[in-house]
Amino acid sequence: MKLDFPNVGETLHHYVLDNGLSVYLLKKTGYEKTFATFTTKYGSIDRRFKLEDWIEVPDGIAHFLEHKMFEKEDGDVFQQFGRQGASANAFTSFTRTAYLFGATSNVPENVQTLLNFVQEPYFTKESVEKEKGIIGQEIQMYQDNPGWRLYFGLIEAMYVTHPVKIDIAGTIESISKITAEDLYTCHRAFYHPSNMALFVVGNIEPDEMLELIQSNQAAKSFDAPPLSARETIDEPVTVRLSERVIEMDVSVPKVMIGYKDVPQAGEAGLKQELTVELLMHALFDTTAPLYTELYAEGLIDDAFSFDYTSEESFAFAALSMETSQVDAFVERVTSALERPLELNQETLDRKKRMMQGQFLKALNSPEFIANQFSRYALNDGNLFDIPNLIDAITLDELYESYESLFRREQRTVCVVKKP
C-alpha cells in the first residue's frame, strides 16, 4: 500500500507479509545512504510472559539477547556487515529492541544479512558466559554516570510495581543467572515476524526492495505466534516515593522532578504525547514567563531540560536541572505548577508552529524516521500523522492535561549530590 504525505513531502510504502511482518519502505531522493531498522516489540519491561505457561526471566535479558544476536557459529555479524561496507548497531529500550545498519553499497546483501541474523539465533554456554564480563563493564560504566543514575533513580522511586523501574541492562547479579536456554526462549517468544517491523529508508526502489524482503521471508518457515500473553501491570498513578537522594561525588548537584501520568495506547497515546509536549514547551521554554522569572533569580539556565516519555503502559514527564540551589529550584517550579494554568491562543499558535518546524527538521534524518516510525508503528500509530495531530490540539486539551499531570501525589523529586 502506498501512502502519500504531501504536507511533509514523503511517500511511504507499507505491507504486511504472510508471516505477519510489517514492512515499511521510504525512498529519500538524493540520499546516498540506505538505513534499515529491524525492530521487535520486546524490551526490558517484558520480564513475565506466557508461552504455554507463564515464565519469568532474569532482569536485563532483552539487552543481553541483543548483544548475543551478533555472534554466530561462523563468526561475528559485525564482520559480515563490515565486509559489505555497512556500519551496524543495535539498541534495547524499555519496550523495543532494534537492529540496524547504514550502508552506501551492497544494500540488498545488507538487508538479507539483517533479516537473517536477527531471525537465526545461535547461543552457546561459553559465549553467554563470556558476554557477562562485557555487559558487566557496561553496567559499571553507567553506574559512574550521574545523569543515568539520576534518571533511573527517579523512575525507580516513582513506580511501585511496573518493571520500567528496573535498569535496562539489569544488574551484575541478575545477568549472572542468564543461560543460553533463557535466550532461546525469549527469542522464540518475541522475535516472531508478527511482533516485528522492518523499516528501510534512503536510496532504494520500493518495489525491488519489497520483492527481496518477500522472497527472503518466504524461504523461511515460522510457527504460529507463540506468545499468548504479556503481563498486565497494575500501577497506581500516585508515586511510590516523593523524594529520593543519591549520594555520588559530583561537581554540581543534579535534580530531576518527575510527574507520573496515566498512559494511553495507540493513537490516543500519540495524541497525549504531543499535547503534553506542547504544554511543556509553553511552560518551560526560554520564552515562558516562569523561565524568565527563574532566570533573573539565577535558578534556571542552559542546564535545564525537560522531556515526556510515553509508552503503552507507562508515561511520565521529567524536568532536569543542575544547580547548587536544588531546594529553591524545586520549590519555585513545583509551586508554580500548583497555580492555575494561564495560557493564551497566541502562545498555543506559536508553540504549534515551533513543533511543526521541529518535526520537519527531524525528517532530514533517515535514522530519526526509521527509529521513530517503528516506535509508533509497533504501538499502532503513524509518525506522519504528527503534523495533523499537532494542528488539532486545543487550549481546552492543554488545560485538561495540566490538571491531570501536575499533581503533588504524582510528583517525585530525585537528587544526585555529594554525601
Add this chain to the structure above:
Amino acid sequence: MKGIEQFQHQLHYSVYPTKKFKTTTCLVSFAAPLSEDTVADRALLPFIMEKSTEAYPSIELFHTPLEDLYDTNLYAGASKIGKEHVIQFQLEVVNDHLVGEDVLSQAIQLLEEVLLRPNVYDGAFQPLIVEQERRLQRQRIESVYDDKMRFAQQRLQEMLGGELAIPSLGTLEQLDHVTPKSLFDAYQSMIQNDRVDIYVVGDVDRAQVEQAFNPLESLGTRQPRRLPEPSRGEFKRLEEHQNIKQSKLHLAYALDVGPRTEDAIRMQVVNGLFGGFPHSKLFMNVREKESLAYYAASQYSSLSRKLFVYAGIDASNQQKTEQIIEEQLKALQAGEFEDETLQQTKELLFHQRRQLGDSPRQLIGWMSGADIRPFSLDEEVAIIENTTRDHVIALANEITLEAVYCLKGGEA
C-alpha cells in the same frame, strides 16, 4: 563533494545548493589563534551573544521570533581546532516552500542582529547577563569532573602539553578575569581580526546567499589557517584515584605524519585496523576475546599528529589491558592482519565518505575542513583504495607511545 561552490569577496563562501533536505543550514565561523590569554573570553562570548541583541534585549524577546519562524535554531559555540579557537554561529531553518512563508531571509536577519548589533552598552556587555553566564560557564568547566571519559581525556591532554593542554572553555582561573569590558574587546577583535567563513547547505543559490550575507561583508581579516607544530615529548605516566566503579585507561601515541599528506589519509586505514571499528584489533581482543571492557577504541587526530586509545576496565586489569593493547600495535607493525580485514576497513572508510552528503551538519563539517585537506573526496577515496599492506606496516611503525593516564576506581 561535487556541487560545492566556493567564492570570495571580503568573506569566503562555500555553498552547497540542494533540494534534498527539509532545511537550509548556515554557518558563520570566526577563527583566531588559540591563546591562553583570550580563550576564556572567546569561549564565553557565544553563550552571551546567542541569548539577546540590542533590538531584542532579553532571552524571551529574542527567542520568541525564532520560535515563530518554525523553531529556527540559532546555536553558537566555541571550539578548538588544532591551533585555532573557532567561534561558530549556526542557523538551521525550515525550507520556505514547506511552510509557505519566507522564513530563511527573516532568520538570516536575526543572525545578523546577533553578529552586528549585540546587547552592549557603553563599550561593555550587560553586567547582569555576564555574571549569570560566567556562573554557568564555571559550572560547565567543573562538570567535566562528572563525565569520567572526558575527564580522563582532558588529563591525558594536559600531560601532552601545547595546544592540546588548553581546555576549549578555558580554566576557572582564566574565567575569573573575564569582565563585561574584556568580553566586548574580545567581540571587537573577533569581528575585526578573525578569519570569517560562511557555509550554506540547502535550497539556495549563489546570488541569494551573496545578497543575504552582504551586511557581513565588512567583517574579519583574511588570513590562512594556522596548523600546529609537530611535537613529541618524553614518555610520561600518571595514575589518579577517584571513587568510581570503572577505571578509565587513556593512552596517547605520537606519530610524525603531516596533516596535509597522503599518509594522513592512509593513517585512517591504520587507525581503522587498530581501534576505529568493531572489527578492529582493540575491539576484537580487549572486548570480544578477553571480555575486559565494554568499549576499547582508538581515534586519530591528524592535526595534532596523535593517536588516542581509550578503554573502560576493572582497576585490577590495568596491566593486562595495557599489555594487550601493546601486543595489538606490535601485531599491526609486524603486518599480522588479514587482507580481508584491510579491505573491510577500506569499505567502512568509503562508506563514511559517501554518506557525508546525507546530513547538512556533516556536509558543513566537511566543507569547513576543506582548507586543511589538499584532496577532494574522490582523491581521498583513491588514496584509501590504493593503501597497501606495506603502507600500513610502515605507518604503524611510526606510532610510538607517548603518555599513559589511568583514572582508577576501587581501593586506592
